[in-house]
Amino acid sequence: MSLIAAVSGVHDSGGYRRPPNLVAWLVLMPLLAWLFLFVIVPTVMLVVVSFAERDALGRIVYDFTLQNYIRAFDWLWLKVLLSSLWYALLTTLICMFVGYPVAYTIGRAPLHWRGLLLMLVMVPFWTSFLIRTYAWITILSKDGLLNSLLVSAGIFSHSAEILYTPFAIVLGLVYNFLPFMILPIYTSVEKLDNALIEAAYDLGAGPVRAFSQVIIPLTRPGIAAGAMLVFVPSIAMFAITTLMGGGTNPTIGEVIFKQFTSGRNQPFGAALGSILLLIFVLALWITRKYREED
Amino acid sequence: MKKTTTLVLSALAAILVGCGKAPEAKKLSVFCWSEYIPQSVIEQFTKETGIQVSVENYASNEEMLAKLTAGGGEYDIIQPSEYVVEALIAQKLLHPIDKTKIPNLSNIAPQFLKMSFDPDNSFSVPFMAGTVGIVVNTDLIKDDIKSFADVFKPDNKGKIVVLDDAREITAWALLSQELPINDISDANLDKVKPVLANWIPLVKVFDSDSPKTALLNGDVAMGVVWGGEGAILLQSNPKFRWIIPAEGTHLFIDSLAMPKTAKNVENAEAFMNFILRPDVSKKISDAFPYTNPNLAARKLLSEEQLNNKASFPSDADIAKMQVFRDIGTQGSKIDEIVTSLKAQ
Secondary structure: OHHHHHHHOOOOOOOOOOOOHHHHHHHHHHHHHHHHHHHHHHHHHHHHHHOOEEOOOOOEEOOOOOHHHHHHOOHHHHHHHHHHHHHHHHHHHHHHHHHHHHHHHHHHOOHHHHHHHHHHHHHHHHOOHHHHHHHHHHHHOOOOHHHHHHHHOOOOOOOOOOOOOHHHHHHHHHHHHHHHHHHHHHHHHHOOOHHHHHHHHHOOOOHHHHHHHHHHHHHHHHHHHHHHHHHHHHHHOOHHHHHHHOOOOOOHHHHHHHHHOOOOOHHHHHHHHHHHHHHHHHHHHHHHHHHHHO | OHHHHHHHHHHHHHHHHHHHOOOOOOEEEEEEEOOOOOHHHHHHHHHHHOOEEEEEEEOOHHHHHHHHHHOOOOOOEEOOEHHHHHHHHHOOOEEOOOHHHOHHHHHEOHHHOOOOOOOOOOOEEEEEEEEEEEEEEOOOOOOOOOOHHHHOOHHHOOOEEEOOOHHHHHHHHHHHOOOOOOOOOHHHHHHHHHHHHHHHHHEEEEOOOOOHHHHHOOOOOEEEEEHHHHHHHHHHOOOEEEEOOOOOOEEEEEEEEEEOOOOOHHHHHHHHHHHOOHHHHHHHHHHOOOEOOEHHHHOOOOHHHHHOOOOOOOHHHHHOOEOOOOOOOHHHHHHHHHHHHHOO
16 A cells, blocks of 8 residues: 555645656566566466366366365365474474574674674575485485484484484474574564663563563564564475475475476466465464554 | 776677577577486587587476476477377377488387387487386395385385385386276276375385485385386495386386477487487486497496396396376376375
8 A cells, every 4th residue: 555655646745746756656666567577477377277177288278167176175185284384383483492592692692793693594595405405314314424423422222213204304494494583583682672671670570571571572573574484485395395204294385396297287286376375365464463453 | 997997898798798609500408307318418419519408307207298388498309208208299299200310210129119109209219218116225124025015014114215106106006906007097096095005104205306315325225216226226235136026017218309399300300319329328328227228329338237137127027017108187186195195
């Protein structure tokens, strides 16, 4: 709405005329074009395809059908969706508990240290996440680095099964998405007003109370942003879950990927994708509603 | 000073752009499997002919089909497996080959020519063949494994890697019930469903791209993998043993073909002929040890390579193998059965 208001120049105040709206449009043009090309067009395509059929080669046939949605509401696919939601939730919670102290420490560190610490958080982004995931396979496999270390140190009597387990999936997800939790929380922590925390102590709050009633509420926007940035992509992530989980626990991302490739069933994949999109929109809408009421 | 620098830089840029741009006719766009055509072979082709090759990879036939039929890219060469060649010919999506441009076709063993999916080789030339078989780490498994039934036993739970390919897994289950692998009727699927329900929970890792990794790392003790992967394992360590399943197995033939929309047909034919040259075909076998159908190239291979049973199964074994036919939309049903069993 504010976008439209800005462009149409409703707040035309006083006697002097604002410059023509054309300039505002021109400035906004790249953004609008980007939104149209990469958000609106693909979404519309996805929804249209989800109501279509396909032929033996997997080519899309534009005959209207609800079959894809009827099939999508089978318990099988819902079960896959629920398990993906569960992994995403677990990942988000762990990222929160691990990421918060890290972000807090960086945000409160002396100024000249912060740049270096932040860089360390971002260093992994310099390599492709696939390469980093393969590195984890080398570390976690039965004859891998971790197991040989633990066995030769006498901590384990024989190699433990770490790779290709649900634990490995969550580890891979947490490892990959942790920076997305740390960075938004860090921005909130950095803006924390020290005076407020001192005031809490002066008024008799202990460290626990100061943390839970002052620091947490003040950094809540960072936590919420981080949670969204971790939760949403980890639902649909399939590369990490197949590589580190051994492909034994199908996730919704993997199922959709397979519809577009080996399943030769793009309309069904599109239907599953549309449902996932709807869930995201609903989740965003509910959190927003909740925040407004707050 | 600054002005001169800018001038020099832009002149340099112009020269660079001019050099990088190859003439229109000297181009070839190859859409092929990942890990199948060595980069050195592509570079040698460019060096010999001056044709610039752009390569794009795919990981499954269906991924290639999806991109090809969506019209996303303009490809001159694709590398479909036998059942996809059949489907593409039926849909009139392949460009006919001028066989006079490919004299090296005579290097191919007759048993890989004039196959049912392309009876005259009018649209495809064989690239590599291969099979699916069992590989066992004999350090960890002392039983004598002979068949799919021996692999998928409750004792082996958590020790197995298999290809992440619903069609393959279903084919093995069909073979174990002595059913034809291409008859994917609902009745047959009902018959193999209980078999799959027993098998799939035993599997530790599903991986089509590099099933050898889990075996090499010791995470699993046996697997049902591509022949080429098996051959690499056999080369790497004598503890690995290769077994052609007693029930029979799948023989695949990957071909080179041109999509109907190919722009650089002559370059594509030159590429096919180049690939079928004995010395080039040998290089491909060195890198990816599948069953080389090129008899002239086989003469250049070492004794060790030819004796690798995962690369070159005996003729008696090959006679027992079956090729895939296209099953169209029944693929979705297989996919659903396998996914539902995995999700349990």
